[in-house]
Amino acid sequence: METATINNNFKSEEYFINMGPQHPATHGVLRLLLTIDGEIIKKVEPDLGYIHRSIEKMCERDSYQQIVHLTDRMDYLSSHINNEAVCLAVENALELEVPERVKVIRTIIDELTRISSHTLWWGVMGMDVGALTSYFYGFRDREMINDIFEETCGARLTMNYNIPGGLMQDIHPNFVKRVKEFIAHFKTKLPEYDKLLTGNIIFQKRTKGVGVLSKEDAIAYGASGPVARGSGYSCDVRKHHPYSALDKVSFNEALHTEGDSYARYLVRIQEMWESVSIIEQLIDNIPEGDFKVATNAVIKLPKGEYYQKVETARGELGVYIISTGGKNPHRMKFRSPGLSNLSLLNHITVGGKIGDLVATMATIDIVVPDIDR
């Protein structure tokens, strides 16, 4: 047929399509309203709130000890780090100094949490671009961390191990041994990750040059975590505002400047190596001492405002407490890394293909309960 006939008979037109809320690539109940022209994306509009539980409203009802338990239902893959954010905010407000032992244990478990989150992300990332093997590799290694958590914290996912003033209980006698076993195991497995995906030419073609985010845009859209660091914006809270035992360890901030999906991928791979290094520096040097300091049964924060930021596996989590002096916060705000990271999705996927959107979504690594709260 001549071109003119084709143009007359086959008109290109824009139409809407729903991706989610039950789509496997949306990692939870997120609905994306796509405006597409053929395979080309014209607009991506996230529809949120499917699992909005109003955690911030519940906080206004609860005591500070109770609030800690709500936070691991936000970003459930960083539950220990979320708990720590609230505990640190409360401890700073009370000017409470926790024992060194608590700080070191918190940091070790933080980094185990980060590895656990990143291995899950790595497995799902492969699956999203069609490589199913990575899923099993990732879950195999994650399982060992979950076992460590189960033994010491009593739970595998929502650990609730932190309390204002310290830890719920002391570490299990097996903790040090099992962490060392895991580290030895994981150091032989991480190179396998590189063999399977990082150096894979098909994988590279799916991710290089896809979903490019400039450093300026990363800052303007409030990006944080590996998403921002893949664009060259140095924003690691662990470096800029160290907390717990992070001032005692040396590690490099993973930074790449390309800003594409592959750069975000490399940042997370490097972060796993850095987390391994942090744990190695601390695991033989857990100080003796108490695992908590006593607080009042009813914690009342002095009148004022408190802000604590921590680096979760997804980026910067901010806890903002406005206290009027009572036993509940007047207002509690969680600045979730996911909401800001998601807000730039439209910006970096417009003009690309639907398949690229899936690959880009995977490297943004959102957890929907963290966004909806």
Added chain:
Amino acid sequence: MTNQEIKELITTWFSGPESAHLEFTEEGSQFLNLSIDPEYLHELMSWLKTNNKTSFDYLFCLTGVDWGKELGVVYHLESTSHRHIIVVKVQTSDRENPVFDSVQDIWPTANFHEREVFDLFGIKFKGHPNLKRLFMPEDWEGFPLRKDYEDEVNMVVK
């Protein structure tokens, strides 16, 4: 810049700091706090972002607050080059129709965060291109995070 230098610089931007209700405080917070008349909010925010000495280019937290009588918004700003932080606050006693200027043209990240504040507090943002509820269903009545919100389904027991 130190908090004192930021304070002095911002004061020079306003011919009459009293008329803009410019108030600084460091009490009860680890950051420098600045409250301003909502009328001057957008002007101040543009300056904070574009001025080379302040260059607050990273809006990392945008919070709606119900102070009881007044409704307000709190902006946490950081400069990625100077690494200093400032907190800007606005408030209004108009609970029927609270309106502030949108800052999403200055920091695109404010787009979603302002929608969240509109959703949960009913605060409107003038100049926002797509101001609709973010989490709650569109036909939801009332604004859940307001202190006078009546929780009829009893989901969050007081």
